[in-house]
Amino acid sequence: MGTEDRKQRERQAREQLFIDKAHELIRTDGLLALQMSKLAAACEYATGTLYQHFASKEDLLAAVATRTTIQHAERFRRLPELPLGTRSQMLAIVLTDLDFATANPDHYRLMQYLLTEAVWAQISQERREALLTAAQPISDAVSGVVERAREKGDLPAAREISAEEMGLGPWALNQGMQSLANARGLLEAYDIGQPLDHLIRHFHALMTGWRWEPRVDPDEPSVVRAETERVRAVLQETFQ
Amino acid sequence: MGTEDRKQRERQAREQLFIDKAHELIRTDGLLALQMSKLAAACEYATGTLYQHFASKEDLLAAVATRTTIQHAERFRRLPELPLGTRSQMLAIVLTDLDFATANPDHYRLMQYLLTEAVWAQISQERREALLTAAQPISDAVSGVVERAREKGDLPAAREISAEEMGLGPWALNQGMQSLANARGLLEAYDIGQPLDHLIRHFHALMTGWRWEPRVDPDEPSVVRAETERVRAVLQETFQ
DNA sequence: ACGATTTGTGAACCGAGTTCATGGATTGTT
DNA sequence: AACAATCCATGAACTCGGTTCACAAATCGT
Incomplete structure (x- = not known):
């Protein structure tokens, strides 16, 4: 089950990356300017991937x-x-x-x-x-x-x-x-x-x-x- | 200039109508549900007319x-x-x-x-x-x-x-x-x-x-x- | 090695705020 | 009264951004 654990960790690390980057973007450009597509791009992931972690932008x-x-x-x-x-x-x-x-x-x-x-x-x-x-x-x-x-x-x-x-x-x-x-x-x-x-x-x-x-x-x-x-x-x- | 005054009054009355109706809609359906097009329709005016009174929805x-x-x-x-x-x-x-x-x-x-x-x-x-x-x-x-x-x-x-x-x-x-x-x-x-x-x-x-x-x-x-x-x-x- | 399943992708979709070319009404002029 | 000029209501079209989904790639199990 080692690989299963690793995948879980990687998934969590990615979520952390999204959250950190979102925080950073909000701090620099403001809440209003945060866009899901921009955030995904900044993290080098597709927009859809964001939605595997968060149900919505509010989430x-x-x-x-x-x-x-x-x-x-x-x-x-x-x-x-x-x-x-x-x-x-x-x-x-x-x-x-x-x-x-x-x-x-x-x-x-x-x-x-x-x-x-x-x-x-x-x-x-x-x-x-x-x-x-x-x-x-x-x-x-x-x-x-x-x-x-x-x-x-x-x-x-x-x-x-x-x-x-x-x-x-x-x-x-x-x-x-x-x-x-x-x-x-x-x-x-x-x-x-x-x-x-x-x-x-x-x-x-x-x-x-x-x-x-x-x-x-x-x-x-x-x-x-x-x-x-x-x-x-x-x-x-x-x-x- | 009597006609000019009347037009001003009518314009103001219309603005009041928009505001009243918006308030009513917010009260019944909530802030989230308010739509500019719905509001205009409820007042029997075109959407664009709203924008002759208000610069934006926030306005x-x-x-x-x-x-x-x-x-x-x-x-x-x-x-x-x-x-x-x-x-x-x-x-x-x-x-x-x-x-x-x-x-x-x-x-x-x-x-x-x-x-x-x-x-x-x-x-x-x-x-x-x-x-x-x-x-x-x-x-x-x-x-x-x-x-x-x-x-x-x-x-x-x-x-x-x-x-x-x-x-x-x-x-x-x-x-x-x-x-x-x-x-x-x-x-x-x-x-x-x-x-x-x-x-x-x-x-x-x-x-x-x-x-x-x-x-x-x-x-x-x-x-x-x-x-x-x-x-x-x-x-x-x-x-x- | 190969089929099944899971996961990532990003173009397409959709809804709502906003704009603007159009046409009809009003005003002013001859 | 006829006509030109101006104003302004109209609503379809546009835009923008959140969300979805058909497809592809990668992973897993046998």
Whole structure:
């Protein structure tokens, strides 16, 4: 059965090639410019071969997003080890997400595109699940921090709200700020600059509103900045 | 020149017809199913006629979104009259937005689609500005409430943050929750139900974190519910 | 060595947005 | 009122890109 294995490996390697190349093309030419025939040509395969791996273009895009999400999720696995209090760990999650978004602006746009109802419906059940599964560690990291915070008494065990639902707040805040920041012209039209800096202050307001200790006053810019620097330094050190 | 005026009116009426019909078709068959030729046929005009009004399909969609946004924005104009404290007025904004989103689920999906970088680029400068202008009263309402709250002393005049940037918090929270809630399967995968109920609690946490008086503890579900009911009742009464 | 089966190919297909040559209606002029 | 000039609605034709599929090549099993 050795040859069978080899064929499987080769097939998987080819799929990886398609995904890598697609990612590269998106990064250089943008999402809009990606064409199935161009991608196939760039990989030196026929167009039809692509369709032996992906049910549709959306499916391919979902695969690209899944691969990037897996890389992203990797960063959250060692999070509990960080020598930080639970609240600072939560900030570490937000900052990690923020930095990742800055480094991979296309990923957020792609996710936004894929999560559009009309597009989501075009993706095969299998790949949808793969994408959600890839993101699971991120959600787990958030829930985990909330749970540890409740255990340690940093965060009151709020009523009628699970750890996941608690994490939904910063998640939605993050997501919303990303999508507003990505809409060119939108925030500029309202004289709003540096939306991502404000995200951090609103994040602290949200956490403080839930009485997550030690409280950070969102209205003390110097304190907020110092805390950001401190957490960034720990992240830097841990992940080089 | 009376005939000239009449022609202008007729032209505008036709444009309105196109927009209305497009909205109707999107509502019944979904965004994905909208076809330029079908729309033209439904209006009993030739396909080419559409293109004398709209530069592209995206342009047409932007026009639909603009019209809906104008209707939506109308609701915010009388907001300062409401017999409510500033913090409750802010809640009124969130609830109004929430109710509108529930009643017009397509609008949020459409906006999400239009604000996608790739799509946004396809819309004519003119219509992009029209869409942003249409949304201006909403942003103004938010900034207005923040300013009144600061004047009345309900909200500390935070440092290094404008009224617009202050309003960005609830806006992003709202936007993010909408887009998460609209992604079928996403929240369900994490065992999260009723995201929009949680939005309100997180909203209170955010406001309380900024020390907006009178504070509402997000962790008192009965208090949160009562406040929601109270504000809803006032909205009901004012707008019938 | 040879037939059966699987896999890769890329030209053809198809659907939907967009364009444009055409003809009919409207306006302005004599 | 007749005619020329202009405007503009028309919808068939065009374009473009995702998807399919008949065919060929390669691999596998006997």
